[in-house]
Amino acid sequence: MARAAEPERRLLAVYTGGTIGMRSGRSGLVPGQGLAAVLRTLPMFHDQDYAGQLPEDTLVLPPTGSDQSVIYTVLEWQPLFDSSDMTITEWVQIAQTIERYYEQYHGFVVIHGTDTMAFAASTLSFVLENLRKPVIFTGAQVPIHALWNDGRENLLGALLMAAQYLIPEVCLYFQNQLFRGNRATKVDSRRFAAFCSPNLPPLATVGADIIINQQLVRKVRGQDPLVVHSGLERDVGVLRLYPGIPGSLVRAFLQPPLKGVVLETFGSGNGPTKPELLQELRAAASRGLLIVNCTHCLQGPVTSDYAAGVALVGTGLVPGSDMTSEAALAKLAYVLGLPGLSLDDRKQLLAQDLRGEMTLPASELEPALRGSPLGHQVAQFLRLSNSQEFSAVWDALLPGLACAAARAGDLEALRVLVAAGCDLSMKDFNGQTPLHVAARVGHPGAVSMLLCRGADVNARSEDGLSPLLLAVRGRHQRVIRLLRAAGACLSAQELEDAGTELCRLASRGDGKGLRLWWQAGADLGLPGYDGRPALQVAESTGNLDVVALLQHLEGRAPDPEPALTARLGPAPADAPTLLCGPALDTAWPPQLHTLYSQKVLPVVYLAALLLQSPGPPPTEGQPLPGRLLEEAGTGDLGLPHFASWAGYCKFQNPSYQR
Numbered sequence: 001m002a003r004a005a006e007p008e009r010r011l012l013a014v015y016t017g018g019t020i021g022m023r024s025g026r027s028g029l030v031p032g033q034g035l036a037a038v039l040r041t042l043p044m045f046h047d048q049d050y051a052g053q054l055p056e057d058t059l060v061l062p063p064t065g066s067d068q069s070v071i072y073t074v075l076e077w078q079p080l081f082d083s084s085d086m087t088i089t090e091w092v093q094i095a096q097t098i099e100r101y102y103e104q105y106h107g108f109v110v111i112h113g114t115d116t117m118a119f120a121a122s123t124l125s126f127v128l129e130n131l132r133k134p135v136i137f138t139g140a141q142v143p144i145h146a147l148w149n150d151g152r153e154n155l156l157g158a159l160l161m162a163a164q165y166l167i168p169e170v171c172l173y174f175q176n177q178l179f180r181g182n183r184a185t186k187v188d189s190r191r192f193a194a195f196c197s198p199n200l201p202p203l204a205t206v207g208a209d210i211i212i213n214q215q216l217v218r219k220v221r222g223q224d225p226l227v228v229h230s231g232l233e234r235d236v237g238v239l240r241l242y243p244g245i246p247g248s249l250v251r252a253f254l255q256p257p258l259k260g261v262v263l264e265t266f267g268s269g270n271g272p273t274k275p276e277l278l279q280e281l282r283a284a285a286s287r288g289l290l291i292v293n294c295t296h297c298l299q300g301p302v303t304s305d306y307a308a309g310v311a312l313v314g315t316g317l318v319p320g321s322d323m324t325s326e327a328a329l330a331k332l333a334y335v336l337g338l339p340g341l342s343l344d345d346r347k348q349l350l351a352q353d354l355r356g357e358m359t360l361p362a363s364e365l366e367p368a369l370r371g372s373p374l375g376h377q378v379a380q381f382l383r384l385s386n387s388q389e390f391s392a393v394w395d396a397l398l399p400g401l402a403c404a405a406a407r408a409g410d411l412e413a414l415r416v417l418v419a420a421g422c423d424l425s426m427k428d429f430n431g432q433t434p435l436h437v438a439a440r441v442g443h444p445g446a447v448s449m450l451l452c453r454g455a456d457v458n459a460r461s462e463d464g465l466s467p468l469l470l471a472v473r474g475r476h477q478r479v480i481r482l483l484r485a486a487g488a489c490l491s492a493q494e495l496e497d498a499g500t501e502l503c504r505l506a507s508r509g510d511g512k513g514l515r516l517w518w519q520a521g522a523d524l525g526l527p528g529y530d531g532r533p534a535l536q537v538a539e540s541t542g543n544l545d546v547v548a549l550l551q552h553l554e555g556r557a558p559d560p561e562p563a564l565t566a567r568l569g570p571a572p573a574d575a576p577t578l579l580c581g582p583a584l585d586t587a588w589p590p591q592l593h594t595l596y597s598q599k600v601l602p603v604v605y606l607a608a609l610l611l612q613s614p615g616p617p618p619t620e621g622q623p624l625p626g627r628l629l630e631e632a633g634t635g636d637l638g639l640p641h642f643a644s645w646a647g648y649c650k651f652q653n654p655s656y657q658r
């Protein structure tokens with residue numbers, strides 16, 4: 001969970017207003033400008049000595065105890081807001097700011113007023129899809145420049161959490177607790193402990209120790225890029241039932257243009273059963289108004305225990321489980337804003353857990369697991385009682401299952417696992433990724449598929465080994481070629497140890513083994529443990545075939561499998577890293593970015609294989625040799641338009657010409 005060592009972590013702090021920076025005006029506290037200037041004067045927020053040569057607008061936290069410095073920039077909004085004045089419009093703007101600067105920063109802190117912070121965090125949790133970086137809301141009950149205040153602690157904590165932990169969620173940090181944003185609610189107008197998360201424990205608790213509740217932190221799945229859903233529906237609202245509420249009032253509230261309502265009901269989702277009221281709800285639901293049933297209790301879900309609740313459900317309400325009203329309102333705005341869905345589609349989405357905002361009983365996991373019979377069976381078999389339990393078990397099982405599928409070369413199973421949300425770069429309990437397993441066993445099809453789905457070609461297992469080394473040890477030539485084509489390199493440590501292994505192969509006269517190392521990019525002149533290279537060892541044992549081979553491979557012949565990236569030249573400066581994928585490094589021409597983003601990556605391996613295959617190139621229109629297709633794994637990956645030489649010729653880059 002802790003970040004890997006890098007020299008610095010860069011954060012963007014978006015300052016939108018709130019008490020934290022407020023000053024006294026004529027009629028009370030009003031938002032105050034110049035937060036960065038205040039922070040610059042506070043040693044806990046800026047260490048000038050440590051900052052050294054950094055630009056003026058950049059602040060640096062004092063040393064954190066780790067070897068990473070935390071550098072942050074405050075982006076101050078014009079105008080600043082008391083959060084009581086903020087709406088979906090401003091929250092979408094925050095999301096768009098994050099999108100604009102997404103690649104430049106490791107994490108984001110949103111400084112926001114507390115009054116509507118839970119609404120804001122809930123909204124952003126839906127707007128930002130495929131989030132891979134922390135977005136942490138914070139603020140204060142007392143301005144930061146007051147002698148006794150909570151703003152300093154809150155802001156410092158939020159900055160440190162965003163910098164030091166990879167929690168890829170929209171969170172809310174307050175009074176030493178990190179909450180999932182769409183689970184938090186403001187419960188106190190004065191105390192520093194202003195927020196709580198009634199139906200989900202905090203993701204992290206900060207004391208003398210920082211305790212991360214890893215089970216609860218949502219895992220990043222797949223490689224999909226960040227999507228910002230800006231088209232939220234504004235015509236949504238909250239109606240709180242109270243004893244004796246007249247049907248006429250409900251009717252007035254539910255009139256168009258309203259499109260979605262969070263109905264705050266009594267207890268476990270109950271309400272008055274008088275026909276007049278039920279009739280108004282039924283009429284609104286049949287007009288297409290989406291109504292979500294949330295309890296006005298602080299804690300616990302809506303259930304169908306009482307006839308008074310069942311009567312409400314009968315009018316067409318969607319049960320909101322244990323969602324806060326804030327989360328339910330944001331979810332309504334999001335679901336109603338998605339284009340091209342039917343009313344039933346939208347109802348189905350509302351009933352699903354989309355961003356960790358609700359706990360589903362196991363019996364209702366069905367829609368979430370649609371397309372994943374495996375997940376459904378697991379939930380049943382282990383008698384998992386709710387979605388949180390299911391996620392924890394599922395996340396623990398998936399990497400092991402993916403490794404088992406890779407070992408068996410079972411592409412169908414890998415596909416099912418991907419469909420069930422498996423991140424193929426996760427490590428199993430042995431600390432190896434599915435790519436390590438497929439490379440060790442020697443399944444070119446599985447290797448190709450894993451690379452295509454974004455598996456990191458240079459991932460290190462827990463004992464520091466690369467998939468390429470395992471393929472060399474397993475003597476799997478085709479796998480070595482695929483890995484090299486995707487940019488695999490032996491690590492410095494693996495190369496250091498290679499010398500002794502090369503000498504051992506030379507002394508045994510194992511020319512094939514030496515070739516495999518050469519294909520993997522090892523320098524055959526590396527010295528063994530006694531300082532002699534393999535050539536000298538072969539000479540001293542009188543193995544003339546190996547001597548000839550080594551002289552040939554070492555001196556005269558080029559590396560037959562240089563990484564494809566090495567042939568393609570440097571990446572364009574504006575190439576988005578995400579499109580390059582972890583498996584590919586950044587050295588790709590724009591055509592390949594497009595191909596990669598369209599998920600037709602295997603063509604890259606196909607191209608690499610064609611480049612290396614002997615004989616004349618296939619002519620225009622001629623089908624590609626079946627052996628190559630099989631080797632590239634494309635047959636399996638549904639790429640008909642690249643199954644011909646014409647398709648291959650679509651690569652305009654001269655590096656592809658033979």
Ligand SMILES: NC(=O)C[C@H](N)C(=O)O
Pocket residue numbers: 017018019020081082083084112113114115116139140141142
């Ligand atoms: N503590 C606060 O930040 C309250 C303030 N009214 C706001 O929400 O902007």
